[in-house]
Amino acid sequence: MAVVNKQKNDLIDGPITKSLVGLATPMIIAFGFQTSFNFVDRFFVSRLGDVATAAIGMAFIIQLIIIALGSGMGMGLNSFISRSLGADKEESAISAALHSFFLALIIGVGVSIVGLATQNHIFRFLGARGVLLESITSYLGVVFLFAPVLLLSMLSNNIFRGWGDTVYPMKFMMAGTLLNIVLDPIMIFGWGFVPAMGIKGAALATGISRTISLIYMLSILVFRAKPVKLRISVFKYEWRIVRGIFQVGFPASIGQILTSFSLSLIFLILKPFGNDARAAYTIAFTYEMVAFLPVIGIGQAIAIMTGYNYGAQKYKRVRTIYFTGLKIAVSLMFVVSLVVSLDPGLFASLFAQSPHVLAITAIALRIMAPGYLFNGVFMCTATSFQGLGLGRDQLVATLLRMFLFMLPLAYFGSWVWALKGVWSGILVSNVFMAGLMLVWYRYLYYHKLIKGKIATLR
Secondary structure, eight states: OHHHHHHHHHHHHSOHHHHHHHHHHHHHHHHHHHHHHHHHHHHHHHTTOHHHHHHHHHHHHHHHHHHHHHHHHHHHHHHHHHHHHHTTOHHHHHHHHHHHHHHHHHHHHHHHHHHHHHHHHHHHHTTOOHHHHHHHHHHHHHHHHTHHHHHHHHHHHHHHHHTTOOHHHHHHHHHHHHHHHHHHHHHHHOBTTBOOOTHHHHHHHHHHHHHHHHHHHHHHHHHSOOSSOOOGGGOOOOHHHHHHHHHHHHHHHHHHHHHHHHHHHHHHHTGGGOHHHHHHHHHHHHHHHHHTHHHHHHHHHHHHHHHHHHHTTOHHHHHHHHHHHHHHHHHHHHHHHHHHHHOHHHHHTTTOOSHHHHHHHHHHHHHHTTHHHHHHHHHHHHHHHHHTTOHHHHHHHHHIIIIIIIHHHHHHHHHHHHHHHHHHHHHHHHHHHHHHHHHHHHHHIIIIITTTOSOOOO
16 A cells, blocks of 8 residues: 555656656557567568558458457546546545456457458458458457457556556566567468468467466466455446446547548558558558557556546646646657658568568658657647546547548548658648647646536546
8 A cells, every 4th residue: 555655646746757757668668569569460471472461451450449449448447547546546446447357358259259240341341352351351360369368458457557557567568579479480480380370370479479468467466466456256346437437438449449440441542552552551550550659658657647636636737747748759759750751761671572562651651750740749638638537528539630630631632642642641630630639638728627627536
């Protein structure tokens, strides 16, 4: 209890920059390892050819839906726990952690059943045929079987983060990713008694790695009682807890699912330009995931600290946390954007197997990289909404970003300037949305938060 109290005091009274960086650094490393699951898969799969690269890119649309469910519910759990602890309601925080296990299992099994039944229809609609379709379904067939494991892992990680512990999640992701790096080439290309399984082997390697990481995670929660002793015997279902998690988690999940859907529509916009354009976008999107790792870490640190300080009713400190985190994130994104823009061909060459895909990817990276800076503003503001429990605002912001700006501008750009127009449309949408989010936050703070019009945690 003394450790928990010290952590709480640091978050609501300690130096803001130090606390943000202290929380964010392990998360940046953790998210780096999480992203490495996909990065490593794509690196080894790209050795199978550009069709395989396009397949894993299109399959990732569905993976993003599973991740969206886990990430969204994790955000709701994280927000509920941090706000509860800030308001000195530790029993509610513990109950929320226990509820999360049952939610993850129920949702995970449902995803497995629905996914296996519908994947063929989905990708035929998106234009996949022949070898491309076969590769996609071979990969996803394994991914769906491990959906409950992925959701349990993501929610368990957020139990730790809600308590302000970001070091253990880092350890879990490091262990899982290192194992994945070892298993990937063995299962994709074969070794010893293990047969070569191609793209299906990449999915199996990731699933096994995540399972072992989850076992490690649960052993800490159950047997070492960190950050809190979780005992199933004391579990008692409460709708209040489920509602509190879903208040942020459901809109966040829907927002991320719609983001995945919008990415599938980008692939549809790219259909007239062929599989090479799809492979190029897959590579460019892979680098976006890597580039945003620092912002994701800073954003989640903002969410945790905002939740604690909102629960403690320290509203001026909430605002300072947001702008401090925003400055750090924008500075980091400026450096990342500059590095990618200086030599996009170098980054493209790590994945592209043909000169044509290499050329398309280099152009895409050069145009889209400056958008990292503006997307950082969006992500930090959205996570601040999360910390305040404003799931609905976070969802509306996501909808506006995708369906008011990104998709229409990318589609319009494809008619005006072909492929360069698609990449330019994505860039311009990030610029517009960053400006809107800054105005939005100012409105919420001055017209709702300090006037007490944002509902308190009950």
